Amino acid sequence: MKLSTCLPEDLPWNEQQAFLLLDGTTFSDLPQRLKTLNPAVSTVALYDSAPFTSLRDISPLLVGIPHPDEAVFQFYLQQAHEEWGVLLFSTSPVHDVAQHLRKLLTIELPEGLPVVLRLADAAVAQALFGSGDQRLFGPLSCAVMADSVDGHWHRHQSRLTECPELSTPYRLNPEQNAALDRVDRRRALLELDTHLLSFFPQYPVGKTVGERWPMLEQLESEASALGLCSQSELFYYANVMAWLNGSTLEQHPHIAQLLHTPSLQLPGERVALAADLAHRWATEGERS
Template identity: 60%
Template sequence: MSLLTGLPDDLPWTRQQAFLLLDGATISDLPARLKQISPSVSTYALYDQPPFAALRDLSPLLVAIERADEPLARFFLQHAAQEWGVLLFSCAPMHSVGEHLCKLLSVELPAGQSALLRLADAAVVHALYASGDQRLFGPLTCVVTADCVNDAWHIHRLRQAECPVLPVPYCLNPEQNAALDQVDRRRALLDLDTHLLKHFPRFHVGETLIQRWPTLQQMETQASALGLSSRSGLFNFANLLALLDSRDIAQHPQIHHLFHTPSLQSPGERIALAVDVAQRWASQRQRP
């Protein structure tokens, strides 16, 4: 049974105010859906301010909840494995929590550029708070995120009586930046898992994501070794293996030759040609 079907036991429900931060860019018509679940719901839209006001319909929404068994909490839990929400606890009112989170919408990378953070993305929040920087908490005391890859909850707690002031803009350190890069890589593998389950279910076997994850990582390693470092290159390589019904292109000399013979073609051009060849072979196999 998945651990994500129930919330962790040691959360401060009776001592502090609980909030959900939900991703309006991922959940279609999020305000309307929340009103359906709880007609009296009150929300705080993080994008309801410059320079994000034009994106308000896609804004992360902060929602106050009281109990772990109420409809909004159940809604969050039912979709925890999709990782498009975060559970927060604080002794401060909603507007104070919202104002703090707004300071983290735009951060500064180690090289000096600005970047937007997807603050309602559980993996992004976990990567950020796993650094242990207490300044990230502000009025928050506890940050809870779901991890669908490891089928686990991550709990980050404020460890100091007084939280240090959060600088604006907040500057990511190199370790945080690297962790967020890994979140992008992880998201690509999650999308690849969904793609393969939809289009090649007989090839992409394993009842749970945990069981399928090593295969996804292996595909990424193999694709990278062939110079296929982009998302499209990874997906095309996975399509190739599925069409060949093989985990190793070395078993197919013609395909192997395409990648290991000197050529003016780029890796992307080679994988496109290889997929075309594999599609023709797959079509021939299916003919009576």
């Protein structure tokens, strides 16, 4: 299913202030791009204080949105499938919203280790706000984020008139930590999808990422069973299967041996050689 540009109904556009929280790492010139769309746009960089001051150029931006037809919001809506922003609503001023979100930039894992959170990533926001912890809302009444895999929008609503104070540092519970681990895996599969679309546009089956998702999960599962763990190793394995284009490994014993037979070579070295053999077979008609 393709992500619809139709947002959930009954969002409080007329009663509350709308904000976009945008990931500043997606576009190197995000502030300038927003100014081009609307010279009067109001933005607040969350990385405007220690310890993030040196990273201000790639800071998440909190952007005030006066109405849904505004140019910046329409730009976001057309790009929402890339999951680089979150739509927020609040009755509080922008300063209060920004101060609350800054409390979530650095959090703690269940064992107490500090980590930096990509809060503007839609999947990360979904994992957090979907956990049910009302402290995460603070002055926010509603959080809306796109899901390009399932092809719909998630909406999370504050259930309390006044949310409890969010103490810092915020510590994840085990369930939230597991949800963020799944976000990391999901992001790896989305990057694999982008890789395959870029280099093997005829290979992926399905017009949308949701339709291709079972194939991406199968590739990851097969690669993991072979001891391939890194992103580059997963990409190499996907290259092998894409070059073979439907023929099985059993039809290519030299490639199968490289992948399945332990040797002094590291798994990453063997899968790179296997990808080279598969490429030669596909381009030169060699029968390995």
